[in-house]
Amino acid sequence: MAAMPSDSETTSEVPDLVDAAKLGTQPQTARGQRTRDALIAAARTVFERDGYVDSRLVDIAAEAKCSIGSFYTWFDSKDEVFAAVLHEAQSDMLHPGTTSMERTDDPIEIIAASNRAYFEAYRRNARLNQLLLQVAAVDPRFRELRQARANAFVVRNGRAIADLQSRGLADRGIDAMTAAMALSGMVSRLAQDAFVNDFLLVPVDELVDGATRLWTNALGLTTPELRAD
Incomplete structure (x- = not known):
């Protein structure tokens, strides 16, 4: 879901998608780091190609050009390497840098830039975003982490919307949290339909313009510029 960018905010308020304690063993040598990195890259390739359920550890090891024993040096299971x-x-997938509305004379430009960043990041990671949906459907723990992150962005x-209202830049008759839920969900679903479901076969520019309007x-x-044909 897109929001407004702010360099002054960090992502500390937004929970990770994965449990940091379940990322496998961390290497102590440069060689070990290279092997682990190769396994993570190979796992992404296999997950995106075969789907989470049908992916096999032997295929991940083969893609990384290492033995299954080397895989178990760094990861205990498919869950761990997926978390990694x-x-x-x-x-990059969830674009956490776009998280608040700056105090600016032109919040519409910020909304447009933020929507563009979100759609482009989603498109770059379309297959992995599809995997997120699959795993959330079968793993309650992962579903809870994903929902907690989504909730944090909505909050x-x-x-940010309430701040715009307080400065007289947004309609004060709209409940800020309801608007945040509706608009964030809209952008998220647009991205899913465009880049995962192939339902919206439109260029990114059209998605950005429509979502921003x-x-x-x-x-x-x-503004008059947005109302113009």
């Missing part, structure tokens, strides 16, 4: 794949990719968006219209931020 997500840990490596989650910042931050709600605070819906965001700004809903919040009462519409």
Whole structure:
């Protein structure tokens, strides 16, 4: 889900998608790091190609050009190497840098830039985002972590919308948290339908324009430029 970017905020308020204690063994040597990195890259390739359920550890080891014994040196299970794949990719996948509305004279430009960053990141990681949906459907622990992260972004968006309302830049008649839930969910679903389900076969520019118009219209931020044909 897209929000407004801020260099001053960190991602500390947003929980990780994975349990940091379940990322496998950490290498103590450069050689070990290279092997572990190769296994993580191979695992992403295999997961994206075969899906989480049908992926096999022997295929991951073969893709990494190492033995299954080497795999077990660094990871105990498919769950652990999948967690490591997500840990490596989650910042780019979920674009946590876009997390608040800056104090600016043109919040619409920030909304547009944030939506673009989100859609482009989602497109780069479309197959991995599809895997996220699959694993969340079968693993309650992962589903809870994913939901907690989504909730954190909604809360931050709600605070940002409330800030715009307090400065007279957004419609004060809209409940900020309800708006955050609706608009964040809309952008997330647009990305899923465009890049995972292939339902919306439109260019990124059109997605950005449409999502930005819906965001700004809903919040009462519409400008003449956005209304123009």
